[in-house]
Amino acid sequence: MxxxxxxxxxxxxxxxNGERIIxxxxxxxxxxxxxxxxxLVGRATIERLVPEASRSKHPALVGGxxxxxxxxxxxxGRNLFGQRKDGTLVPIEVGLRPFQTEEGLFVxxxxxxxxxxxxxxxxxxxxxxxxxxxxxxxxxxxxIVLTNDQTTQLFGYEAEELAGKPIEALxxxxxxxxxxxxxxxxxxxxxxxxxxxxxxxxxxxxxxxLFPVEIGLRPFQGADGSYVISxxxxxxxxxxxxxxxxxxxxxxxxxxYRTSHDLKAPLISIxxxxxxxxxxxxxxxxxxxxANAQKIAALSGRLQGLISDILALMKSEYIxxxxxxxxxxxxxxxxxxxxxxxxxxxxxxxxxxxxxxxELHSQRIRVExxxxxxxxxxxxxxxxxxxxxxVRVSTxxxxxxxxxxxxxxGLGIPTERHGEVFSLFKRFHAQSHYGSGLGxxxxxxxxxxxxxxxxxxxxxxxxxxxxxxxxxxxxxxAPSSNEADAGERPLRQ
Amino acid sequence: MTLLIVDDDLDFVYLLRRCLRKCRGIGxxxxxxxxxxxxxxxxxxxxxxxxxxxxxxxxxNMPVMNGFEFLQAYxxxxxxxSTPVIHLISSSDSDTDRRKASGFAIVRNxxxxxxxxxxxIEKIGxx
Numbered sequence: 001m002x003x004x005x006x007x008x009x010x011x012x013x014x015x016x017n018g019e020r021i022i023x024x025x026x027x028x029x030x031x032x033x034x035x036x037x038x039x040l041v042g043r044a045t046i047e048r049l050v051p052e053a054s055r056s057k058h059p060a061l062v063g064g065x066x067x068x069x070x071x072x073x074x075x076x077g078r079n080l081f082g083q084r085k086d087g088t089l090v091p092i093e094v095g096l097r098p099f100q101t102e103e104g105l106f107v108x109x110x111x112x113x114x115x116x117x118x119x120x121x122x123x124x125x126x127x128x129x130x131x132x133x134x135x136x137x138x139x140x141x142x143x144i145v146l147t148n149d150q151t152t153q154l155f156g157y158e159a160e161e162l163a164g165k166p167i168e169a170l171x172x173x174x175x176x177x178x179x180x181x182x183x184x185x186x187x188x189x190x191x192x193x194x195x196x197x198x199x200x201x202x203x204x205x206x207x208x209x210l211f212p213v214e215i216g217l218r219p220f221q222g223a224d225g226s227y228v229i230s231x232x233x234x235x236x237x238x239x240x241x242x243x244x245x246x247x248x249x250x251x252x253x254x255x256x257y258r259t260s261h262d263l264k265a266p267l268i269s270i271x272x273x274x275x276x277x278x279x280x281x282x283x284x285x286x287x288x289x290x291a292n293a294q295k296i297a298a299l300s301g302r303l304q305g306l307i308s309d310i311l312a313l314m315k316s317e318y319i320x321x322x323x324x325x326x327x328x329x330x331x332x333x334x335x336x337x338x339x340x341x342x343x344x345x346x347x348x349x350x351x352x353x354x355x356x357x358x359e360l361h362s363q364r365i366r367v368e369x370x371x372x373x374x375x376x377x378x379x380x381x382x383x384x385x386x387x388x389x390x391v392r393v394s395t396x397x398x399x400x401x402x403x404x405x406x407x408x409x410g411l412g413i414p415t416e417r418h419g420e421v422f423s424l425f426k427r428f429h430a431q432s433h434y435g436s437g438l439g440x441x442x443x444x445x446x447x448x449x450x451x452x453x454x455x456x457x458x459x460x461x462x463x464x465x466x467x468x469x470x471x472x473x474x475x476x477x478a479p480s481s482n483e484a485d486a487g488e489r490p491l492r493q
Numbered sequence: 494m495t496l497l498i499v500d501d502d503l504d505f506v507y508l509l510r511r512c513l514r515k516c517r518g519i520g521x522x523x524x525x526x527x528x529x530x531x532x533x534x535x536x537x538x539x540x541x542x543x544x545x546x547x548x549x550x551x552x553x554n555m556p557v558m559n560g561f562e563f564l565q566a567y568x569x570x571x572x573x574x575s576t577p578v579i580h581l582i583s584s585s586d587s588d589t590d591r592r593k594a595s596g597f598a599i600v601r602n603x604x605x606x607x608x609x610x611x612x613x614i615e616k617i618g619x620x
Contacts, residue, residue: 261585268607269504276511295504414557 012111018104020045020062032113034085046109051083066105069098074109082111091118134232138167140225142183154234156206172202172210187226190219195230200239203232212239255424258437262306266299273299309438312369316445319365326360326367328395335372335393339379346389348379348408353394360395360402360471366446367469371404373439374465378408381463402471409462421456495543496617497523499531499563500552500581505606509550512610516617527555528563535567545576548620550604552581553590564597577601577620581608 006013012029016022022040030037033049040048050058074080074094081089095110128135134151138144147162155162155170162169167183168176195201195215202210212235220227273292280289332352336343343350360367371393378391391408413421422444424437443465447454452469496519500506506524513519523538523546525531531549538544549567553560564578580594580603594600602616 257587258585261583264584265502265505265606269502269508272508272607273504276508295507299504 009110012113013108014046014049014111015106015108016046016062017106018066020047020059022046022048023106029111032084032090032111033082039085049082051081051089062107065096065098065107069096069105069107071095071097091115131231134234135229136162136167136170136232137220137227137229138183139227140187142167142180144169145227151232154205154232155203161206170203172204175202183228186217186228187219190226190228192216192218200235203234211236251424258424259306259310262437263303266303270296270299306438309442313438313442313445316366316369316442316449319363319449321363321365323361323363326362326364328354328356328360328367331364331368331371332393334368335375338372339376342376342379346379346382346384348382348389348391350375350379351390351392353392356395356397356402358397358471360469362402362450362469362471366450370443370446370467371406373443374406374467377439378406378410378463382408382410383462397471398468400471402469404467404469405464406467407462407464412460412463413456413458415459418458422454494518494548494617495521495523495546497525497531497534497546497549497576499525499528499549499555499560501526501555502552509608509613512608512613515610516614519617528558528560528566530557531563532558532566547576548617549576549578550581551578551600552583553594554583554585561593564594564599568597568599579604579616579620581606 006024007026009026009028012032013024013026014022014029015024021042022044023042025037025041035048045059046062047055047058072095074096080092080094082092083089091114093112093114095112097108097110099106099108128137128146129148131148131150134154135146135148136144136151137146144162144165144167147159149159151157152159152162166180168179171179193216195217200212201215203213203215204210214233214235216231218229218231220229273296277289277292277296280286280292332350332354336350339350342348375391375393382389382391386409389409391406394405394407396403396405422440424441444454447467447469450469452467454465454467456463456465458464496513498506498509500509503526510522513522523534525534531551535545538546551560551563558566560580567578576599578597578600580591580600582591582603582605584606586594591603595603601620604612604616
């Protein structure tokens with residue numbers, strides 16, 4: 001009866017004696033290893049079933065066991081394999097039980113084929129690794145039991161460093177105190193959900209830096225308890241884009257608001273003035289009517305200027321002309337032509353001092369608008385109190401950089417406003433009706449698109465703008481990276 | 494009755510003056526293009542013994558010194574005397590600007606640009 005039970009037991013069982021020679025094996029063991037009983041029983045040591053690689057060490061291990069025999073699992077913590085008759089390996093779990101008879105000490109082993117379990121585990125592990133996100137598995141005490149590559153990369157740890165650490169290691173310090181309670185709360189009511197809905201969660205890297213994350217939680221019932229699997233996505237980029245969008249929207253709102261006002265105000269005046277003209281003509285006051293007609297003409301000119309600036313600003317996003325040789329002399333002539341009325345009105349002379357030896361390679365339209373805007377500012381804010389007024393454009397080169405200086409002896413920019421010079425709608429003088437408030441903003445944008453820099457110095461003696469543009473043909477046709485012009489796109493939606 | 498207009502839009506000021514020309518009882522109309530100039534005008538009037546203007550029409554969005562900055566300085570300058578201010582609201586003033594302006598005790602009234610002559614005369618009369 002006992003013999004029958006042994007033979008038909010649902011697990012493979014093998015008995016060896018003190019010399020490790022196989023004494024008995026049951027049907028399941030035959031099935032598992034592919035040997036017939038008479039091939040092994042009484043003939044072979046147990047090493048026949050041990051993978052060749054570990055065969056030589058095995059007798060010593062058995063020897064050790066025989067000295068201190070105990071009921072235990074074999075090879076705890078290691079992956080054990082058996083070797084079949086055909087040479088293939090099978091993952092196994094082995095339980096050992098010694099027993100003493102008159103004939104000496106025997107060891108009974110039960111061998112379980114864990115290929116299926118191993119395969120499932122491998123699949124799980126592979127899926128865990130292949131997941132597009134950082135995956136972290138914690139047990140019910142909140143201790144990390146498993147992480148994938150993405151996790152170690154994202155958090156800056158080595159693969160083996162995380163297992164065994166409390167999950168709080170990855171949580172910002174200020175939330176650490178509460179976190180274990182939250183974990184317990186989740187385990188009491190486990191259902192798949194996102195963590196901290198409605199809030200921006202932060203995670204902590206090994207170096208202590210924090211980054212915004214989105215975390216999904218999923219409970220998982222293992223044989224030995226409950227686990228929580230969380231997927232962690234770094235959303236820094238999303239957060240950045242969101243912030244940029246909000247900023248851009250506010251800017252756009254401000255822009256629409258201000259331009260509509262700046263367009264509306266002159267129109268209101270034109271309306272009022274034309275009513276006056278009608279009255280004056282009725283009253284025979286032709287002198288005043290003429291003066292008002294001139295004002296209307298000036299206001300229309302201003303509106304036209306503003307609209308040109310708005311259009312230039314809108315287009316400035318989309319200039320993709322390749323860098324070409326720019327004839328700087330021609331740029332200056334162009335500025336002189338288009339600004340001649342303004343120059344005459346303010347009695348300002350436009351001077352130049354061109355000292356560059358090789359021509360500038362750049363986007364002509366942008367350079368042209370930069371120079372024209374800076375010169376036109378110099379003229380508009382010239383100082384009527386000075387005997388001679390000038391705007392001087394000079395050029396020079398410095399190690400691959402083309403430098404343009406636009407200097408005037410005008411009113412200067414009040415020191416307390418220096419921080420706002422390149423912002424939208426900033427006008428610093430009482431003669432504010434000259435400018436659209438868009439000029440320097442546009443200039444800065446162009447310079448940035450050309451990967452250059454702009455700065456200025458200003459005092460009571462005048463103002464000088466310094467523009468530095470890299471003088472090489474490379475890389476300009478492509479739009480500059482999003483980072484570089486992050487805050488500079490009020491018109492793009 | 495004397496007036497001080499503080500506004501940087503010269504065409505608008507011209508239109509205001511045309512309006513005021515038709516209004517009986519309006520004497521000298523002073524003009525300043527921003528808060529700082531307005532303070533200068535006021536100091537000049539004091540120095541000449543001309544007293545305070547009877548009404549001040551004030552724009553908010555001006556360069557150099559805006560309407561709010563002027564109202565603050567003006568409060569100190571007046572030393573308890575009152576020259577009522579009418580806020581000239583333009584389309585560039587936000588709701589916050591309007592509330593902020595009306596928060597000054599001295600701001601008694603407002604006019605929305607474009608300004609109708611009749612309204613202007615009515616509000617000046619009421620101030």
